[in-house]
Amino acid sequence: MSSFFEFSPVKLVYGGEALGFQAGRTVLAPRVLPGERAEVEEVRRQKGVVHARPLRILEPSSERVEPLCPYFGRCGGCQYQHLPHAAQIAAKVEILRETLRRLGKVKWEEPIPAHSGPAWNYRTQAQLKVGKPADGAPALGFFEAQSNRLIPIDACPILSPRLNALLAVLRSEPWINALANGREVELLADDRDEKVMLTLAGGWNAQEAETLARKCLAELAGVATVAVVQDASVRVFGDPHLTYRVGEFAYRISPTAFFQSSRSLLPELVAGVVAPGFSPADAGPSPCSGQALKAGATLLRAGEPGGVAIDLFAGVGLFTLPLANRFEQVIGVEAHPQAAADLAANARAVPGKEIRAIAGTAFDFLRRCAQMDPDLVVMDPPRAGVGADTLKLLLALQPKHLHYVSCSPPTLARDLGFMLQHGYRLDSLELFDCFPQTYHIESLARLSPVGRERA
Numbered sequence: 001m002s003s004f005f006e007f008s009p010v011k012l013v014y015g016g017e018a019l020g021f022q023a024g025r026t027v028l029a030p031r032v033l034p035g036e037r038a039e040v041e042e043v044r045r046q047k048g049v050v051h052a053r054p055l056r057i058l059e060p061s062s063e064r065v066e067p068l069c070p071y072f073g074r075c076g077g078c079q080y081q082h083l084p085h086a087a088q089i090a091a092k093v094e095i096l097r098e099t100l101r102r103l104g105k106v107k108w109e110e111p112i113p114a115h116s117g118p119a120w121n122y123r124t125q126a127q128l129k130v131g132k133p134a135d136g137a138p139a140l141g142f143f144e145a146q147s148n149r150l151i152p153i154d155a156c157p158i159l160s161p162r163l164n165a166l167l168a169v170l171r172s173e174p175w176i177n178a179l180a181n182g183r184e185v186e187l188l189a190d191d192r193d194e195k196v197m198l199t200l201a202g203g204w205n206a207q208e209a210e211t212l213a214r215k216c217l218a219e220l221a222g223v224a225t226v227a228v229v230q231d232a233s234v235r236v237f238g239d240p241h242l243t244y245r246v247g248e249f250a251y252r253i254s255p256t257a258f259f260q261s262s263r264s265l266l267p268e269l270v271a272g273v274v275a276p277g278f279s280p281a282d283a284g285p286s287p288c289s290g291q292a293l294k295a296g297a298t299l300l301r302a303g304e305p306g307g308v309a310i311d312l313f314a315g316v317g318l319f320t321l322p323l324a325n326r327f328e329q330v331i332g333v334e335a336h337p338q339a340a341a342d343l344a345a346n347a348r349a350v351p352g353k354e355i356r357a358i359a360g361t362a363f364d365f366l367r368r369c370a371q372m373d374p375d376l377v378v379m380d381p382p383r384a385g386v387g388a389d390t391l392k393l394l395l396a397l398q399p400k401h402l403h404y405v406s407c408s409p410p411t412l413a414r415d416l417g418f419m420l421q422h423g424y425r426l427d428s429l430e431l432f433d434c435f436p437q438t439y440h441i442e443s444l445a446r447l448s449p450v451g452r453e454r455a
Contacts, residue, residue: 016079
């Protein structure tokens with residue numbers, strides 16, 4: 001195969017590339033749509049797959065649109081700006097379905113409802129890189145796709161207005177010179193896009209770091225918290241944490257603790273995890289009665305007390321707190337030290353509810369709690385997924401219901417395949433398009449034991 005060749009892909013695959021075949025080889029290329037003819041150049045071969053980059057589109061798809069962002073194609077943040085938002089969602093639904101089938105042998109032929117929000121200005125979190133491009137002057141921006149080369153950025157159309165306003169200030173003098181010794185600037189805005197927590201990582205000495213932090217607090221509109229990360233230490237100036245509200249609950253988020261970065265779909269995601277929508281006429285008895293619930297219905301009727309719910313990989317308690325409206329006892333488990341501290345503080349702030357916050361890994365918690373009888377277990381793991389060792393301990397508890405929130409279809413496929421081989425069935429699957437213009441897919445899978453009859 002020549003290093004330059006024509007390419008016509010047949011489908012989009014997870015990761016943002018298009019897949020096709022040429023001269024008997026599998027080819028992957030970004031920014032090309034199924035059915036298009038493109039001239040591409042081979043970049044590398046890996047495990048028998050040719051990775052190529054597009055040079056020009058010879059015959060465009062009728063679906064192709066002009067990308068909104070001038071950095072699209074260079075910046076590694078977005079992959080789908082050349083595709084309308086509705087078509088992105090449809091593609092993601094099929095990518096999710098095929099990934100489950102191919103990697104997990106999970107054949108889900110039922111509809112996959114897709115939840116979507118605004119296609120632009122939705123991100124309330126950004127990790128900006130500090131570096132020196134070819135001209136040698138300090139700059140602020142993002143890395144190119146699959147590289148550590150910095151692209152200076154004027155504005156990003158998927159960031160919230162508040163974050164874009166801060167980016168405009170920080171990339172200008174004298175701020176960019178003050179950040180020259182830094183590596184990364186992380187911005188996290190609250191749900192109202194008003195207050196911002198700024199986390200700086202770099203090589204300043206203690207006095208320089210404090211001077212810079214206090215300057216940020218005094219002069220940057222909206223910045224209420226500044227954290228400086230140096231080696232293993234974190235120094236915090238201003239407010240000790242950011243408050244982020246979702247529905248009726250306010251969450252304390254401290255520097256270095258993880259929180260969802262897409263504001264538009266959080267209420268829907270929480271509702272889907274905690275109390276899936278259903279018609280009251282469709283609901284069976286409470287699972288605590290020992291009788292089954294109709295597949296896809298919520299665990300409990302509105303206002304009806306339940307038994308025990310466990311929230312694994314709980315973070316600061318996004319699902320833990322609202323679960324307390326449905327269950328008599330809720331246990332949140334989180335391994336990250338700062339997130340676990342936030343989880344405990346957020347649990348204490350909810351009056352009249354029995355919420356336990358456990359600092360530790362899901363594996364260690366489950367290993368110590370072999371006698372529990374949970375009505376619901378929620379899992380929201382990182383990209384690495386849950387894994388077989390933890391799932392073995394979990395399934396030994398025989399939870400009446402499992403709700404798995406995934407940000408990675410490949411590891412979801414692996415974990416679902418394991419659970420379906422060990423006594424559970426998949427009752428429903430939903431997609432949440434939390435990150436338009438990108439290949440990222442958030443999904444919610446609900447499972448129950450095979451031996452548990454449906455009402």
